[in-house]
Amino acid sequence: MKVNILGCYAATPRSFTNPSSQVLEIKNHLFLIDCGEGTQVQLRKNKIKFSKIEHIFISHLHGDHFYGLVGLVSTFRLLNREKELHIYGPKGIKEIITLQLKLSKSWTNYPLIFHELTSKEPQVIFEDLKVSVSTIPLKHRIYTNGFLFKEKTGDRKLLINEALKYNIDVTLYKSLKKGKDVISEDGELIPNALVTAPPDDPLSYAYCSDTVYDPEIVPLIKEATALYHESTFLEQQAELAFPTKHSTARQAATIARDAQVMLLILGHYSTRYPDIQLFKTEAESIFQNIILADDGKEISVK
Amino acid sequence: MKVNILGCYAATPRSFTNPSSQVLEIKNHLFLIDCGEGTQVQLRKNKIKFSKIEHIFISHLHGDHFYGLVGLVSTFRLLNREKELHIYGPKGIKEIITLQLKLSKSWTNYPLIFHELTSKEPQVIFEDLKVSVSTIPLKHRIYTNGFLFKEKTGDRKLLINEALKYNIDVTLYKSLKKGKDVISEDGELIPNALVTAPPDDPLSYAYCSDTVYDPEIVPLIKEATALYHESTFLEQQAELAFPTKHSTARQAATIARDAQVMLLILGHYSTRYPDIQLFKTEAESIFQNIILADDGKEISVK
Known part of the structure; x- marks a missing residue:
């Protein structure tokens, strides 16, 4: 299992940083998680095969997590895609995408299937013989889900x-x-x-962005192999975290420790900080095994 | 008067080329013309002051001309913009943008004013003491306008x-x-x-993208100082131009010659061609004063 970070910075795209998007490679799937503006270019730069993406998971409808989706859907059309594309995201995402395709008279010639989410309880939203994907309800300013990707126990x-x-x-x-x-x-x-x-232990990957510090997610991500948790702020700006419904690096580490995950990946950094190393330093006082996400980084999860 | 080309390639954004967007500096205005995905990053890379943009003109609702608009509108909000922003574009553009702002609960805190266009006749859509902007109705697969930016005759x-x-x-x-x-x-x-x-001769700039070869626009752009005309194809692929409602470099040059403009800027190149110089070579058999648009290029119009 590995994660390709396409973008992991909060708010607006800048010359050298990209908004949220990542690709999870798990059991022969390429799952795209969030899709900020510029994601299709990041896919190209990271040499990820467009055609292998069949499922896209959108956490919430803030622009830095989905403004690149309509462009990617359109590009799939221009690339003569024929395979189904499944999009999982909050209610409203279907209207946003189809309105734009309708007005541009550019319907996709491949099946575009929306799975709109409204539940505030965790639910399984994708499952096949080898892997399942469940929602992790998060607390943010608008309806938001994290996602838990779990391998199933394989054959002996x-x-x-x-x-x-x-x-x-x-x-x-x-x-x-x-x-x-x-x-x-x-x-x-x-x-x-x-x-x-015995078969290998099944791996799991929890994606939690964006969210306020919320201990209620701990049982849902218990002992995950890897947890990507947003850390928009440092403790120095903790007073901004709660009202904007974001977390600090220390809070992300607290969740990782309490959930006893093996690896914590930090991301969704506010662009106010000159050096992302600061997030790792702060989090390490609580939890040891930390990797800083960064655009273009490939992270193995084992 | 000068034009900053932010993007001038057709269809999808790629690692090193961008879809349509340009900034026209004229009489102390910065007019943004079209806004493909990634435009806000191109504005940053080209060091154009966001806050000086007060008017955005969208030619048509194909993604490569407007998918970057909602992101730019959102970024203006994050930058605490207070000034009005005027958006001129085909009917439907207001619904597309406001639907996304509504679902993300991110209304702009500055006045966002849409001027939706439906007329198939040329019309003045902006005017002040120094400059006017009129539509140039174009023939494309969906409702499309070019724009004619004209300085007014100044004081002696x-x-x-x-x-x-x-x-x-x-x-x-x-x-x-x-x-x-x-x-x-x-x-x-x-x-x-x-x-x-006597005052300087007033300058004018005609933006015509996307359009099939259409001699009917010639009287509208007669003697323009500069004409940006799309040349998606070369004559070798002329059989593609008419059904997709695009032009060849030769056709763009024919319009420039017949309208007796002073300068022709070619752009909106199909990415199938390995070298954009080919467009210039083809067009020069018809018209002499040609500049090739390219991403990041600044073109003076005098």
């Missing part, structure tokens, strides 16, 4: 040399991976544990 | 040394600039022509 791992040693027919390998005992070619019952190993 | 120029020689009171200088004869301190009638020179 076949120990091929053991399977050969016990003379097990190839057609039974699938049963072995599913955890079943089998009968060998010699008529012996082979307990599963002799020829398989 | 005071020849200060002559005025002193004839002993004319300072309070009469304004009358002299308006072309009136005056009485000197010595009681003599001083004919205006003795102490003033």
Whole structure:
């Protein structure tokens, strides 16, 4: 699993920083999370294959999280996309995008499917055999969701040399991976544990931006492999965090510590700070394993 | 008068090219013409003062000409703008922008005034003492206007040394600039022509993008100082120009020649061509004084 940070700065795009957008690579999916203005150019610069994106998750309808969406939808059309595109986001997103496509007489020639969100409870919004995506209700100035991406527990791992040693027919390998005992070619019952190993622990990635400091999310993201949590401010500007419904670096670290996640990724920095290293320094007094997001950075989650 | 080209490429933004947007500096105005995605970053990169922009002209509602508008409107809000902002564009533009501001609960705290256009006849849409802006109805796939920016004839120029020689009171200088004869301190009638020179010829700038080749615009842009005319294609791809309602470089040059403009600026290039020099070479067989627009280029119009 890896995360490509396309943009991780708050508010307006600037010459060298981009608003929120990132790509999560998980179990052969490329999930696009948020889509600020300029995201399509960031996708190009980071050499991410447009056509592999089938699901886009929009946290909320502040411009720095979705103004690049309509352009990306249009570009997919110009690239002759045929595959479905699924967009998950707050109610209203469908009207915003379709109004613009209608007025430009530029309907997509691929299926564009909106999944509008209104629930204030966590819900599963995408699921296949290998991965699920749930919402993390966040507290911000407008209706906002974070997203929890979770791998499902995979098959047991076949120990091929053991399977050969016990003379097990190839057609039974699938049963072995599913955890079943089998009968060998010699008529012996082979307990599963002799020829398989447990599957890898499933990984999970929680994206929480934008949000005020909110301990209520802790049980939802408990023991996540990685947590991306906004840290718009430092404690020095803590008085701005609550009224604007944002978090400080220290608060983000407190959530990471209390949820016992393995890795904290900080982002959504206010552009008032000259050096993002300040966010890491502040957060490290609470939580140790921290990576600073930055535009163009690729982060492995293991 | 000068034009800053922020973007002049057709269709989607790419790593190193931008969709349509330009800033015309004329008689102390900064007029923004079209506003493709990424325009606000291009304004920053080209060091153009955001606050000086009071009028934005949108030719049509294809994304490469306006997807950057909502972001710019939002950024003005974040910059605590107080001055009015006037937006001129096709009917529908108000709904597109206000819907997004409404859903993000981010109304502007400055007056945002839309001038929606529906007429298919040329009309004056802005006028003050020094400059006027009229529409140039264009033929494209959707309702589209070009814009003609015209300086008004200015005051006569005071020849200060002559005025002193004839002993004319300072309070009469304004009358002299308006072309009136005056009485000197010595009681003599001083004919205006003795102490003033004719004003500069007023300049004009015609922006025509996007449009199929359309000789009907020739009388509207007759003898313009400069014409920006789209040249999406070369003649080699002429078969694409008519169905997509775009022009070739040769067709743009034909319009420039027939309208007897002084300078032709080519732009809105399809990104299929490896070298924009090809557009100039093709157009020069018809018209001589050509400048190729390019992102970041500043063009003086005199």
